[in-house]
Amino acid sequence: MDIFSGLLSGFQIVFQPVNFLYCFAGVFIGTLIGVLPGIGPTGAMAMLLPTTFGLSPVSSLIILAGIFYGAQYGGSTTSILVNIPGEASSIVTTLDGYQMARQGRAGPALGIAAFGSLIGGTFSVIGLMFLALPLAEIAVAFGPPEYFSLICLTMILSVYLSRGSLFNSFIMIITGLILSTVGMDPISGKTRFTFGCGTLIDGIGLVPAAMGLFGISEVLMNLEESLERVIFKAKIKNLLPNLEDWKKSIGPITRGTLLGFPLGILPGGGAIIASFVSYALEKRISKNPERFGHGAIEGVAGPETANNAAAGGSFIPVLALGIPPNVVMAILMGALIINGITPGPLMLNQYPEVFWGVVASMYLGNIILLLLNLPLIGLWVKLLKVPYRILMPLILLFCLIGSYSLNNNVVEVIIMIIFGVAGYVLRKFDFEVAPLMVAFILGPIWENSWRQSLVMSDGKFSIFLEKPISLVTLALATLVIINALIKYYRKNKRRFIFE
Amino acid sequence: MSQSRIIVSLFWIGLGIFVMIFSYKLGLGRLNNPDSGLMSFLLGLILVLLSLYSLVLSLLKKAGEEEPRKEGRSQANYGKIALVLVALITYSFVLEKLGFVITTWIFLFLLFRGMGNKWITTLIASAFTVLATYFVFTFFGVRFPPGIFR
Numbered sequence: 001m002d003i004f005s006g007l008l009s010g011f012q013i014v015f016q017p018v019n020f021l022y023c024f025a026g027v028f029i030g031t032l033i034g035v036l037p038g039i040g041p042t043g044a045m046a047m048l049l050p051t052t053f054g055l056s057p058v059s060s061l062i063i064l065a066g067i068f069y070g071a072q073y074g075g076s077t078t079s080i081l082v083n084i085p086g087e088a089s090s091i092v093t094t095l096d097g098y099q100m101a102r103q104g105r106a107g108p109a110l111g112i113a114a115f116g117s118l119i120g121g122t123f124s125v126i127g128l129m130f131l132a133l134p135l136a137e138i139a140v141a142f143g144p145p146e147y148f149s150l151i152c153l154t155m156i157l158s159v160y161l162s163r164g165s166l167f168n169s170f171i172m173i174i175t176g177l178i179l180s181t182v183g184m185d186p187i188s189g190k191t192r193f194t195f196g197c198g199t200l201i202d203g204i205g206l207v208p209a210a211m212g213l214f215g216i217s218e219v220l221m222n223l224e225e226s227l228e229r230v231i232f233k234a235k236i237k238n239l240l241p242n243l244e245d246w247k248k249s250i251g252p253i254t255r256g257t258l259l260g261f262p263l264g265i266l267p268g269g270g271a272i273i274a275s276f277v278s279y280a281l282e283k284r285i286s287k288n289p290e291r292f293g294h295g296a297i298e299g300v301a302g303p304e305t306a307n308n309a310a311a312g313g314s315f316i317p318v319l320a321l322g323i324p325p326n327v328v329m330a331i332l333m334g335a336l337i338i339n340g341i342t343p344g345p346l347m348l349n350q351y352p353e354v355f356w357g358v359v360a361s362m363y364l365g366n367i368i369l370l371l372l373n374l375p376l377i378g379l380w381v382k383l384l385k386v387p388y389r390i391l392m393p394l395i396l397l398f399c400l401i402g403s404y405s406l407n408n409n410v411v412e413v414i415i416m417i418i419f420g421v422a423g424y425v426l427r428k429f430d431f432e433v434a435p436l437m438v439a440f441i442l443g444p445i446w447e448n449s450w451r452q453s454l455v456m457s458d459g460k461f462s463i464f465l466e467k468p469i470s471l472v473t474l475a476l477a478t479l480v481i482i483n484a485l486i487k488y489y490r491k492n493k494r495r496f497i498f499e
Numbered sequence: 500m501s502q503s504r505i506i507v508s509l510f511w512i513g514l515g516i517f518v519m520i521f522s523y524k525l526g527l528g529r530l531n532n533p534d535s536g537l538m539s540f541l542l543g544l545i546l547v548l549l550s551l552y553s554l555v556l557s558l559l560k561k562a563g564e565e566e567p568r569k570e571g572r573s574q575a576n577y578g579k580i581a582l583v584l585v586a587l588i589t590y591s592f593v594l595e596k597l598g599f600v601i602t603t604w605i606f607l608f609l610l611f612r613g614m615g616n617k618w619i620t621t622l623i624a625s626a627f628t629v630l631a632t633y634f635v636f637t638f639f640g641v642r643f644p645p646g647i648f649r
Binding site: 171 | 503507511514518521522525526529531532533534535536538539542543545546549550553576579580583584586587588590591592594595603606607610611614615616620624625628632636639640641642644
């Protein structure tokens with residue numbers, strides 16, 4: 001299917017009233033999640049996953065994708081008005097966005113964030129469209145060895161690019177892989193680590209695990225600190241940035257798009273890294289960098305564009321290869337698998353409507369988001385005032401209902417609580433849980449591709465080096481490891497000498 | 500900080516050894532012909548080795564210098580955290596016996612009140628939420644346990 005007719009069929013799918021409604025619901029919930037404290041897009045997607053099981057695959061993907069990129073919009077609103085990032089990829093927006101609000105320029109800040117997001121988001125969907133198809137055509141020829149190597153590279157990169165300590169991220173990857181072995185071994189039929197629990201024979205469920213790690217543990221973290229918010233009490237006016245603002249912002253928006261999109265494709269932080277890199281870049285090339293941190297509109301326009309461009313880019317590896325680059329995409333992929341579709345190159349041939357439907361919904365969703373966020377900004381500001389003491393019990397209840405209604409099984413609820421407590425303790429000790437989730441999703445594919453490759457080659461490991469793509473990928477992975485070790489050594493050199 | 504790092508390392512070492520023992524029982528096979536337990540065995544081994552390295556580092560460091568302790572939110576709301584955990588666990592054990600409506604109502608009542616809402620807010624919010632979620636989710640085809648309303 002060529003791009004034009006594909007996109008046309010996609011729009012036909014999206015403009016079916018049902019799917020239009022789901023697209024709207026997705027971006028609406030996404031904005032809501034971004035604005036409300038204490039729950040991020042990952043937790044929200046996990047919470048809503050069970051309600052999408054009854055939908056068609058394309059509808060469920062449309063709503064989940066909408067939550068993801070919608071949250072990028074909503075997150076900036078709280079950054080600007082309350083100085084609290086709605087979610088991680090809007091952290092840098094607080095630096096200049098909140099300062100702009102204090103100077104009475106909350107309107108233009110919100111406006112440029114929304115327009116930047118629209119531009120970044122739209123261009124990244126165009127990029128997604130043009131890149132995913134050729135990539136999938138190459139990837140159709142991939143066998144188990146190529147997948148094994150690609151997943152190795154993905155996991156190593158996501159450790160390398162993670163925000164926290166490399167050591168801790170690596171431990172999290174290993175733990176995620178171990179957790180993914182729970183359940184029946186598909187090759188030998190033996191059950192592993194189930195300890196007589198029937199629910200675990202199919203493995204640990206994605207939904208209770210994700211809800212625990214990103215819903216419950218988030219609530220527990222938030223209970224530690226009081227989430228009292230000081231909301232900026234100025235009237236928000238002049239949402240449309242003036243000519244001067246546009247002149248200053250057009251550069252950052254262009255660079256943010258070009259920068260964010262490829263960063264989104266890379267495993268690891270995606271949107272979060274993109275926003276930080278964009279801010280650093282704008283500050284460096286600015287003629288008067290001292291304005292940054294005191295309400296420079298470039299510091300809002302660049303990162304807000306970059307995080308949305310990255311959000312679009314991160315769909316490429318999951319849709320074209322079936323390898324999620326970050327935790328949000330891992331949950332999206334889990335949703336597809338539960339719907340009976342294995343994401344990857346074959347999906348684009350077998351279920352083109354899923355791919356094109358989602359692509360078209362993202363064009364539409366970005367426009368809906370602009371309309372939702374600018375004229376209706378007052379509504380979101382009101383929602384900002386919902387106190388956490390009301391919100392928290394509701395988040396917990398939704399997690400409970402979500403995990404129970406999966407199979408009407410209380411054991412799933414208990415699994416969720418265990419993951420919630422574990423996630424809380426891990427966070428307390430500075431372990432980031434996102435890499436764990438990515439490894440947990442990739443684990444079964446990784447193990448199977450390893451074992452299938454060895455069956456193919458009669459037990460010879462040379463198979464991973466004979467296939468050119470696998471060889472290049474493994475070489476890249478080795479380079480990343482060497483680089484990380486050199487960095488680690490340099491950082492600790494003094495300590496080693498001291499000892 | 501250093502002390503907590505030692506405890507953390509010991510935990511991962513314990514987990515790694517546990518995983519290795521159970522993987523060994525599953526059967527390892529050979530490296531080029533793996534059986535069910537091999538992957539988790541190797542992962543457990545990596546976990547143990549990494550944590551041993553970290554443990555040695557922090558022990559060496561402890562002898563030398565003590566890192567400044569992170570102070571700050573030491574006076575955390577552990578009471579509230581305990582309340583949430585007890586509520587969650589009780590919920591999962593009582594849900595199928597008492598049924599969705601009553602269990603959820605008690606759950607919400609305790610949490611709303613425990614978070615410091617006024618009595619009147621607590622009453623209205625918990626009652627409203629129970630009814631709203633019950634009807635909305637039932638509409639979407641979720642079957643809740645009826646409990647004593649059987």
